[in-house]
Amino acid sequence: MFKVKFNQYLEIVNDELKKYRIDYECYQSKLFDSVNYSLMADGKRLRPIILLAACEMAGGNIEDALPFAIGLEMIHNSSLIHDDLPAMDDDDLRRGRPTNHIVYGEATAILAGDVLLVRPFEIMAENINNKHKAEALRIIAKAAGSEGMMGGQQIDLDSENKAVDKDTIIKLNQLKTGALFKAAVTAGVVIAGADDKRIKSAEKYGDELGLAFQLVDDLLDNDINADTGKTKGSDVSSNKSTYLSLYGEEKCRELVHASTINAAESLSVFGEEARFLTELVKNLENRVK
Numbered sequence: 518m519f520k521v522k523f524n525q526y527l528e529i530v531n532d533e534l535k536k537y538r539i540d541y542e543c544y545q546s547k548l549f550d551s552v553n554y555s556l557m558a559d560g561k562r563l564r565p566i567i568l569l570a571a572c573e574m575a576g577g578n579i580e581d582a583l584p585f586a587i588g589l590e591m592i593h594n595s596s597l598i599h600d601d602l603p604a605m606d607d608d609d610l611r612r613g614r615p616t617n618h619i620v621y622g623e624a625t626a627i628l629a630g631d632v633l634l635v636r637p638f639e640i641m642a643e644n645i646n647n648k649h650k651a652e653a654l655r656i657i658a659k660a661a662g663s664e665g666m667m668g669g670q671q672i673d674l675d676s677e678n679k680a681v682d683k684d685t686i687i688k689l690n691q692l693k694t695g696a697l698f699k700a701a702v703t704a705g706v707v708i709a710g711a712d713d714k715r716i717k718s719a720e721k722y723g724d725e726l727g728l729a730f731q732l733v734d735d736l737l738d739n740d741i742n743a744d745t746g747k748t749k750g751s752d753v754s755s756n757k758s759t760y761l762s763l764y765g766e767e768k769c770r771e772l773v774h775a776s777t778i779n780a781a782e783s784l785s786v787f788g789e790e791a792r793f794l795t796e797l798v799k800n801l802e803n804r805v806k
């Protein structure tokens with residue numbers, strides 16, 4: 518049942534993303550190709566799926582949430598392109614394929630990342646017809662910026678090649694990875710017109726899911742058998758401070774489990790309607806990519 522529902526959401530997201538392909542011939546076609554290359558790649562689409570499911574959980578409908586789900590996935594893709602650049606993590610593999618700058622060159626990859634950061638705001642702005650959607654846009658923008666994902670990336674850059682304390686590692690991950698997950702679930706319920714109590718529950722779910730997700734990410738980066746589509750062991754080779762370096766493998770697994778339970782419990786206010794998101798976080802505990 519969960520898998521069927523997940524695949525329905527996935528299809529909705531991928532079909533909608535295809536509508537945003539731009540590939541007519543023109544002077545700047547190389548930029549369109551570069552954007553399409555990353556956006557159409559085989560991503561898990563978790564953030565848009567969470568946003569859509571959260572909106573439905575809170576009694577809203579998919580049509581209202583879709584432009585925001587697509588916007589969020591584009592912002593995520595933008596961050597992946599920039600994260601892989603030589604000035605950042607300098608990776609040459611993403612989603613099982615050469616990274617954007619390896620294929621299109623560094624300058625075009627920077628522009629493609631920029632396009633995927635501004636296009637979402639055009640799409641979301643075109644679809645604002647009530648105060649809930651305006652608030653969703655604000656939530657997503659804040660989560661992407663210097664008090665969210667970009668801020669987390671700065672802490673990450675500043676933490677390379679040196680010992681950093683536990684609080685720094687936690688803050689880094691809450692912002693770099695957690696912020697967009699939290700925005701996904703929060704924006705979803707906000708679009709549905711949820712009250713403060715339900716918004717707080719959604720935020721808690723986002724925090725706990727973000728933590729569990731990053732813990733598993735660190736474990737997978739270190740697992741030679743995992744098929745992540747990324748270069749293995751890059752955290753260690755770039756001398757990064759991660760949850761794995763902080764806690765070790767066993768403790769990481771315990772924490773993943775605890776956060777998974779906390780995330781699921783935080784949605785109790787939504788009753789049966791929370792079933793999909795509860796199952797989702799449980800499935801992510803054992804993800805292999």
Ligand code: GRG
Pocket residue numbers: 559560561562563592595596597599600605612630634661666667670693694731734806
């Ligand atoms: C230009 C928007 C923008 C940001 C600049 C580079 C940067 C600041 C931030 C990097 C943020 C980043 C890449 C965080 C890592 C988050 C993470 C765990 C990504 C992997 O997410 P998955 O596994 O990827 O959901 P797929 O490929 O499935 O979509």
